[in-house]
Amino acid sequence: MSTTRTQVLDAVPVEAFRGTFAPADPVRAEGATLPPGWEGVFFPFAVALDDLRPDGTPARDGILPEIDLPRRMYAGEDTVFPGVLRVGDVAAQTATAGSLVEKTGASGRLVFADIERAIAVGGEVVVRSTWHDVFLGAASGPARPPRTDPAAAAEAAWIDEVTLDARQLFRFSALTFNTHLVHYDRRWARDEEGLDDLLVHGPLLRILLVDAARRHAPDRRITALRVRMTAPAFVDTAIRLCGTADASRVVALGPGEVVLATAEVAWA
Known part of the structure; x- marks a missing residue:
């Protein structure tokens, strides 16, 4: 199954994101380069209310088949940037169902589902990604202990810190038309x-990881990105973004050195 949508990459959502999550970045008027990752504020979820699951995530989106598990989470993505998006571009995004793999884990049945996305301008693909989602059964009992990595901070060449509050989570949900209840209920x-509290959006943490890398390599261009989510990040909790000297790897750490997410970045 596949869907194609066209959207003008106008400055309004770009400025909304910048003013909420990246105030030190310059204002980007029409014609300015869109930072890699910020394409995530465009092509918001487009599912009718009746086509949502009880948790607020899409059930019938014209891409994936309906999956009979109650929970859905973003698990990461693999993205390449063969071109550059600019504010004001008229872009077309095609989203297609990728692989669908069912497994049985410690918590029971899981389904791993991929969505292939391509964003084109003037018929030329400038962003191509594989988005990884996981569907899970009902939560039961304590979660398994998360992975920790004390060396990620101890050996980092730089560390940026961010704490996200409920206002910011609401704004990102509004920007992306994301009705997943874990972010506001x-x-x-x-x-x-x-969960312990409201969950920080995985796609938001993904952009913050990329932005941290970009700040520490301002004269280079990102060509590829690999993101993996490994533990929940919570509202009102400090997140440390720990990077290598060449900004090719950024690890998001929560309290207790818990690894929340990792990003591997390739540069031109």
């Missing part, structure tokens, strides 16, 4: 998903 997050 504490009762749902705790009682239904077994």
Whole structure:
């Protein structure tokens, strides 16, 4: 299954993201280069209310088949940037179902689903990504202990820190039309998903990882990105973004040196 949508990459959502998450970045008027990762504020979820699952994620989106598991999470992505997007471009995104793999883990049945996305301008693909989602059964019992990595901070060439509050999570949900309840409904997050608090969006953390790399290599161009989510990041909790000297790897750490996510970045 596949869908194609066309959208003008106008300055309004770009400025909304910048003003909320990257105030030190310059204002980007029409014609300015869109930073890699920021394409994530465009092509928001486009699913009718009746086609949402109880948790607020898409059930019937014209791309993936309907999957009979109650929880859905973003697990990461693999993206290449063969070209450059600019504010004001008229872009077409084609999203196609990729691989669908069912497994049984410690917590029961899981389904790993890929979505292939290509963004083209003037018929030329400038961003191509494979988005990885995972579908899970109902939360039951304590989660397995998360992976820790004390060396990520101890050996980092630089560390940036960010703490996201509920206002920022709301704004990102609004920007991307993301109705997943884990980002704004504490009762749902705790009682239904077994989480400690509101969850920071994986796609938001992905952009923050890329932005950190970009700040520490300002004269280079990102050509590829590999992101993996490994543990939940929570609202009102400090996240340290720990990078290598060449900004080719950034690790997001939570309290207790828990690895929340990793990003591997390739540069031109």
